[in-house]
Amino acid sequence: MTRIAALLAALLLSGCVPASPDADTYRDKAALTLASAVSETRTVSRLLQISQDGRMLRATAKAQLRHSEDALDTATGAFTELNPPPTQDRLNRRANRLLGDAGDLVAEARIAFERSRTGQYPGLVRELENLAATMERLEGRLW
Numbered sequence: 001m002t003r004i005a006a007l008l009a010a011l012l013l014s015g016c017v018p019a020s021p022d023a024d025t026y027r028d029k030a031a032l033t034l035a036s037a038v039s040e041t042r043t044v045s046r047l048l049q050i051s052q053d054g055r056m057l058r059a060t061a062k063a064q065l066r067h068s069e070d071a072l073d074t075a076t077g078a079f080t081e082l083n084p085p086p087t088q089d090r091l092n093r094r095a096n097r098l099l100g101d102a103g104d105l106v107a108e109a110r111i112a113f114e115r116s117r118t119g120q121y122p123g124l125v126r127e128l129e130n131l132a133a134t135m136e137r138l139e140g141r142l143w
Contacts, residue, residue: 031142045128
């Protein structure tokens with residue numbers, strides 16, 4: 001089921017966007033990808049909070065963490081495959097850096113969860129929320 005969801009996300013995020021889009025299309029794609037990254041990052045943050053409080057079954061949390069990580073990877077991959085217009089190189093660098101940071105941080109959260117390192121959760125939650133807010137600000141400037 002997760003593979004189907006990831007495939008659908010990839011199709012939705014990459015639908016009808018040429019490999020070398022114009023500047024407006026590229027900005028729209030960046031905004032959509034950042035919005036997806038914000039959603040997945042905040043989902044992982046909330047999941048760590050709920051898990052630390054013992055309000056979620058471990059198997060459910062584990063499945064959602066993996067789903068969020070896969071969805072983030074899919075969205076990021078669809079964006080990074082685009083050739084940015086020369087006028088959007090700055091946006092390309094900024095968005096790719098943020099998306100890479102999000103992927104790294106979500107992976108770090110998954111590993112901490114897998115190893116039951118609950119002492120790391122509060123710091124990871126802060127980092128995830130700060131990164132989500134940064135991505136959200138950039139997304140807002142793109143619309």
